[in-house]
Amino acid sequence: xxQINFDHLAASQILPEAKEAMLxxxxxxxGNPLSKHSFGNKPRKALEESRAYLAGxxxxxxxxxxxxxxxxxxxxxxxxxxxAQAYAKKGKHIIASPIEHPSVSxxxxxxxxxxxxISWLKADGKGNVDPQEVSSLIGxxxxxxxxxxxxxxxxxxxxxxxxGKIAREKGVIFHTDSxxxxxxVPLDAKELNVDLLSMAGNVFYGPLGTGALYVRxxxxxxxxIEGGIQERGLRAGTHNLAxxxxxxxAAKIAQEKLSERREYLLNLREKLIxxxxxxxxxxxxxxxxTNRLPGHASFCIKYIEGESILLHLNMxxxxxxxxxxxxxxxxxxxxxLEAIGVDPIWAQGSTVFSxxxxxTSEQVELFLRELSGVVEKLRMMSPLSAADxxxxxxxxxxxxxx
Amino acid sequence: xxQINFDHLAASQILPEAKEAMLxxxxxxxGNPLSKHSFGNKPRKALEESRAYLAGxxxxxxxxxxxxxxxxxxxxxxxxxxxAQAYAKKGKHIIASPIEHPSVSxxxxxxxxxxxxISWLKADGKGNVDPQEVSSLIGxxxxxxxxxxxxxxxxxxxxxxxxGKIAREKGVIFHTDSxxxxxxVPLDAKELNVDLLSMAGNVFYGPLGTGALYVRxxxxxxxxIEGGIQERGLRAGTHNLAxxxxxxxAAKIAQEKLSERREYLLNLREKLIxxxxxxxxxxxxxxxxTNRLPGHASFCIKYIEGESILLHLNMxxxxxxxxxxxxxxxxxxxxxLEAIGVDPIWAQGSTVFSxxxxxTSEQVELFLRELSGVVEKLRMMSPLSAADxxxxxxxxxxxxxx
Numbered sequence: 001x002x003q004i005n006f007d008h009l010a011a012s013q014i015l016p017e018a019k020e021a022m023l024x025x026x027x028x029x030x031g032n033p034l035s036k037h038s039f040g041n042k043p044r045k046a047l048e049e050s051r052a053y054l055a056g057x058x059x060x061x062x063x064x065x066x067x068x069x070x071x072x073x074x075x076x077x078x079x080x081x082x083x084a085q086a087y088a089k090k091g092k093h094i095i096a097s098p099i100e101h102p103s104v105s106x107x108x109x110x111x112x113x114x115x116x117x118i119s120w121l122k123a124d125g126k127g128n129v130d131p132q133e134v135s136s137l138i139g140x141x142x143x144x145x146x147x148x149x150x151x152x153x154x155x156x157x158x159x160x161x162x163x164g165k166i167a168r169e170k171g172v173i174f175h176t177d178s179x180x181x182x183x184x185v186p187l188d189a190k191e192l193n194v195d196l197l198s199m200a201g202n203v204f205y206g207p208l209g210t211g212a213l214y215v216r217x218x219x220x221x222x223x224x225i226e227g228g229i230q231e232r233g234l235r236a237g238t239h240n241l242a243x244x245x246x247x248x249x250a251a252k253i254a255q256e257k258l259s260e261r262r263e264y265l266l267n268l269r270e271k272l273i274x275x276x277x278x279x280x281x282x283x284x285x286x287x288x289x290t291n292r293l294p295g296h297a298s299f300c301i302k303y304i305e306g307e308s309i310l311l312h313l314n315m316x317x318x319x320x321x322x323x324x325x326x327x328x329x330x331x332x333x334x335x336x337l338e339a340i341g342v343d344p345i346w347a348q349g350s351t352v353f354s355x356x357x358x359x360t361s362e363q364v365e366l367f368l369r370e371l372s373g374v375v376e377k378l379r380m381m382s383p384l385s386a387a388d389x390x391x392x393x394x395x396x397x398x399x400x401x402x
Numbered sequence: 403x404x405q406i407n408f409d410h411l412a413a414s415q416i417l418p419e420a421k422e423a424m425l426x427x428x429x430x431x432x433g434n435p436l437s438k439h440s441f442g443n444k445p446r447k448a449l450e451e452s453r454a455y456l457a458g459x460x461x462x463x464x465x466x467x468x469x470x471x472x473x474x475x476x477x478x479x480x481x482x483x484x485x486a487q488a489y490a491k492k493g494k495h496i497i498a499s500p501i502e503h504p505s506v507s508x509x510x511x512x513x514x515x516x517x518x519x520i521s522w523l524k525a526d527g528k529g530n531v532d533p534q535e536v537s538s539l540i541g542x543x544x545x546x547x548x549x550x551x552x553x554x555x556x557x558x559x560x561x562x563x564x565x566g567k568i569a570r571e572k573g574v575i576f577h578t579d580s581x582x583x584x585x586x587v588p589l590d591a592k593e594l595n596v597d598l599l600s601m602a603g604n605v606f607y608g609p610l611g612t613g614a615l616y617v618r619x620x621x622x623x624x625x626x627i628e629g630g631i632q633e634r635g636l637r638a639g640t641h642n643l644a645x646x647x648x649x650x651x652a653a654k655i656a657q658e659k660l661s662e663r664r665e666y667l668l669n670l671r672e673k674l675i676x677x678x679x680x681x682x683x684x685x686x687x688x689x690x691x692t693n694r695l696p697g698h699a700s701f702c703i704k705y706i707e708g709e710s711i712l713l714h715l716n717m718x719x720x721x722x723x724x725x726x727x728x729x730x731x732x733x734x735x736x737x738x739l740e741a742i743g744v745d746p747i748w749a750q751g752s753t754v755f756s757x758x759x760x761x762t763s764e765q766v767e768l769f770l771r772e773l774s775g776v777v778e779k780l781r782m783m784s785p786l787s788a789a790d791x792x793x794x795x796x797x798x799x800x801x802x803x804x
């Protein structure tokens with residue numbers, strides 16, 4: 001049985017062109033980009049080409065504004081801790097969205113313990129943060145604003161441009177986690193007025209475990225990994241050369257094919273969303289209906305645990321997730337769904353589908369057929385009915401008011 | 403012209419077996435080891451196999467004691483900052499060797515700025531630190547000892563076992579940077595009584611930009627990269643899956659072939675050292691003569707700049723370095739050579755050769771022929787003669803006493 005990948009944010013196939021470009025660096029072209037002897041020449045040239053491709057993907061002014069990291073999570077950690085440490089003398093106030101990935105929210109919580117003040121923004125029911133709230137929270141001691149470009153759990157595209165404008169006007173550094181966005185939607189670092197932007201190569205069909213951080217010229221960060229002079233001294237350590245080369249080629253192709261891919265994914269997504277909402281009763285979409293990641297669809301399917309749906313879909317050859325892959329082993333209710341006000345009872349039925357360019361219309365149709373069956377079967381087995389839930393609520397309500 | 407790599411510590415060819423094992427993870431076997439659906443199965447199995455191979459290479463008690471990182475530098479940073487933060491309440495005193503790689507010495511200097519006290523050990527003229535000095539420096543507030551297993555600049559094998567014994571007796575955590583050692587010399591984490599041990603895959607013919615940190619069970623570290631639940635929560639971020647698989651296979655083979663490779667490299671090294679000292683007048687070996695890394699030879703060649711020698715060797719197709727690749731762009735006198743008391747005038751003539759299993763006896767012979775020519779030529783061109791240097795010293799001496 002050919003497995004269907006509807007969990008592209010966890011892992012996507014590598015583009016053949018990216019793989020092809022990597023192969024020489026896994027055999028004959030041994031060399032370290034930092035070496036001054038001949039072995040360093042080809043690696044150095046390829047490394048700098050990759051840097052230029054990444055810069056191109058987000059329209060950075062200079063290739064040097066791209067810092068290679070080992071993954072999106074490192075990019076986020078480097079951005080947040082790097083800025084916090086570099087600007088600690090200016091202030092210790094950070095403004096953050098409540099729908100961040102754990103690789104943003106966890107470092108922020110650590111910074112909080114170290115004496116930084118984190119102002120968590122509100123998000124509306126569709127996951128939008130309000131640029132005006134950002135503006136109103138900026139005081140003298142604000143050093144950083146961090147808002148994801150789109151949460152991988154709910155897909156809503158955040159008002160980055162508006163926040164960027166405010167941040168620039170008020171002179172506060174602005175970081176956005178664009179890991180789920182980069183290569184999927186047009187991103188222009190200059191136009192968006194962002195100072196730092198995190199990316200991961202695997203999201204745009206580069207190799208797993210590659211990443212980059214855009215750091216606008218003039219913005220200081222303190223490195224997480226210190227030592228050698230790699231990456232302008234901002235990220236020491238021997239380069240994952242093959243991985244970086246693969247990510248570079250993937251970035252180049254992502255830039256070239258952005259509209260085409262986006263169009264393709266939008267169509268699949270619309271079909272998946274419309275079909276699901278039509279076929280599955282007591283099910284709602286999380287995040288914005290249209291202003292969301294092109295290949296992203298997320299639902300809460302009432303009266304069933306998301307994990308059970310995923311397990312059954314998996315047995316039928318369809319892969320999806322219930323939230324962030326990075327945290328999905330912990331069976332807690334998603335803090336992102338909590339932040340957008342989803343009732344914890346329904347949040348248990350969370351399912352997230354992230355489509356990719358290898359998915360087809362037929363796969364979506366197959367999925368829709370299977371999903372109905374799975375949901376029906378599980379609801380039959382489920383001890384919870386609408387009436388049960390109502391009763392539970394009423395009891396809970398009574399208890400709370402006793 | 404076939405280039406000769408005498409700079410294996412900067413980069414080595416990847417073993418064909420390692421490359422072969424990586425390929426499926428660069429194409430069909432897409433999947434994230436953390437995914438609960440089928441796509442995660444094969445990656446997860448392969449990831450854990452790699453972990454077991456790394457554990458085997460250093461005889462760790464448990465595979466879970468291996469944390470995958472993106473490179474040796476990250477391993478060092480994670481070990482030092484992770485321990486410093488985790489045990490700050492116990493004390494802030496760290497004991498360190500003076501011949502550490504920048505990925506150890508720079509983090510230590512940062513910790514110093516944050517209020518930690520670093521006691522720098524002495525090293526003798528051959529680069530040995532004294533376990534008794536370590537012992538004498540341990541007080542109530544000592545939380546960490548960090549001594550490299552062997553410096554990549556001078557190759558001397560340090561008395562890790564003796565230091566480990568002292569550290570364990572006195573209850574102080576012991577980290578060793580084994581990046582230049584792991585896969586090259588036998589290492590037994592249990593027998594050595596180390597608590598943390600840094601490794602890099604490329605040193606034992608795995609892919610560039612892969613690393614691991616051994617963290618003995620029971621030792622706490624605070625993660626550098628926070629977010630997901632990868633690596634027991636000690637190192638968040640999507641895995642560089644292909645790289646880790648390649649490093650794993652390379653570790654397995656390194657363990658199997660350790661003695662054979664070591665023997666082979668020892669012979670080449672002895673030939674290179676004896677030949678160089680015989681053919682090049684006014685040249686001395688740095689580090690220990692025999693108690694050193696099997697494929698490592700390092701010299702100071704008087705009256706010439708190391709950089710010029712390397713440049714000329716490179717034109718003849720032979721790659722070598724003047725010290726740590728990570729810092730070799732900065733034309734400063736090596737702090738390692740300074741620590742072992744090499745006169746700064748001679749330290750300028752530093753050259754480091756790290757041999758690998760692809761090197762041959764013929765290559766060493768070719769090198770020895772070429773080196774004589776290069777040195778002779780450069781000395782002819784050089785404005786400095788022995789008499790000049792003596793005069794310079796005498797003048798300096800006079801000035802200092804005026």
